[in-house]
Amino acid sequence: MENLYHPVKIGNVELKGNLFLAPVAGYSDAAFRSVCIENGACFTYTEMVSAEALVRKNLKTEILMRRACNEKSYSVQIFGGEPEIMEEAAHIVLEKTHCEVIDINCGCPVPKIIKTGAGSALTRDPDRLFKVAEAVVKAAGGRPEDGGIPVTVKIRSGWESKQMTWREAATAALEAGVSAITIHPRTRVQGYEGHSDWNIMKELVELVKDWETREGKGRHIPVFGSGDLFKPEDARLMLAQTGADAVMFARGAMGNPFIFRDATDLLTKGSYEPVPPEERVRTGFAELERLVAETSEQHACLEMRKRFAAYSKGISGGAALRARIVHAATVADYKDIFANFINLG
Numbered sequence: 001m002e003n004l005y006h007p008v009k010i011g012n013v014e015l016k017g018n019l020f021l022a023p024v025a026g027y028s029d030a031a032f033r034s035v036c037i038e039n040g041a042c043f044t045y046t047e048m049v050s051a052e053a054l055v056r057k058n059l060k061t062e063i064l065m066r067r068a069c070n071e072k073s074y075s076v077q078i079f080g081g082e083p084e085i086m087e088e089a090a091h092i093v094l095e096k097t098h099c100e101v102i103d104i105n106c107g108c109p110v111p112k113i114i115k116t117g118a119g120s121a122l123t124r125d126p127d128r129l130f131k132v133a134e135a136v137v138k139a140a141g142g143r144p145e146d147g148g149i150p151v152t153v154k155i156r157s158g159w160e161s162k163q164m165t166w167r168e169a170a171t172a173a174l175e176a177g178v179s180a181i182t183i184h185p186r187t188r189v190q191g192y193e194g195h196s197d198w199n200i201m202k203e204l205v206e207l208v209k210d211w212e213t214r215e216g217k218g219r220h221i222p223v224f225g226s227g228d229l230f231k232p233e234d235a236r237l238m239l240a241q242t243g244a245d246a247v248m249f250a251r252g253a254m255g256n257p258f259i260f261r262d263a264t265d266l267l268t269k270g271s272y273e274p275v276p277p278e279e280r281v282r283t284g285f286a287e288l289e290r291l292v293a294e295t296s297e298q299h300a301c302l303e304m305r306k307r308f309a310a311y312s313k314g315i316s317g318g319a320a321l322r323a324r325i326v327h328a329a330t331v332a333d334y335k336d337i338f339a340n341f342i343n344l345g
Helices: 030-038 051-055 059-064 083-097 120-124 126-139 166-176 198-215 232-242 259-269 277-294 297-311 318-325 331-337
Strands: 008-010 013-015 019-021 075-079 101-106 151-158 180-187 223-226 246-249
Touching: 019 259, 030 277, 051 059, 051 075, 051 083, 075 083, 083 101, 083 126, 101 120, 101 126, 120 126, 120 151, 120 166, 126 151, 126 166, 151 166, 166 180, 166 198, 180 198, 198 223, 198 232, 223 232, 232 246, 232 259, 246 259, 277 297, 277 331, 297 318, 297 331, 318 331
Parallel strands: 019 246, 075 101, 101 151, 151 180, 180 223, 223 246
Antiparallel strands: 008 013
């Protein structure tokens, strides 16, 4: 089998491998991204950031964009439906963060995002997608070969089964000068239900190759795959079946940053060993500590309830632990809960 784990280039950004953390609303903050990186994530994306809020100088939005403590390179994902606002937001992103890549969300299925012309509405409207992407590429200094910061897009397969617009959306993005395309091959109507259609991902890989050949500029635009990646074997299958350059874990990484380590071992060695329960818990505390430093103890402890519940899966007596986790409100509470399980001294 060909080597499925390999370096990837996004414009002028070189990455050691092809296992990425997706932008996950309410989850992929700097603290979580940092533990994913420690466990083998090769590239990470922020939660999606509102272009409108950025332009209005919303402080909370700026917090979402902060670089994690161990992030050598990362992408800030922005969403919006107005080219002028997106262009201004991109300037702010680069000024505030010096991130290596800007990603445009063209796939979010949430109604409040769509009604503004953003998210999945852009996959449905390739003309607007082109204008938005072109505006962001301009703000980023042009295409990487002209000295600009790479701009990428994440699309869906379409609005519904009778309105599959991924081809037009991808072509519009390519023409606008993007440096990579991620596809989550579900429709907007599907949301996160049913199954993603990896055949569409394979077809997108071919579409991009054909476009590259026609353009004849000798630059490769990588395609990244997202959707139904819940275990390391899923990543191996997606890479082998579709020809995608990289895979992007979303829900599969929630509470399980170890999926990157396991997938790396599977792709490079052919097997992997499950992470011991003690290490799962220690990673949870590392995440908690960083989240407290970034926000506040109150916010971090509330946020970590769902995350510690996930970290405790597979642990003997885990159900009893989770019954207490849902009431934890301080760092001391968490230490007390896990006191008999692990030495946190």
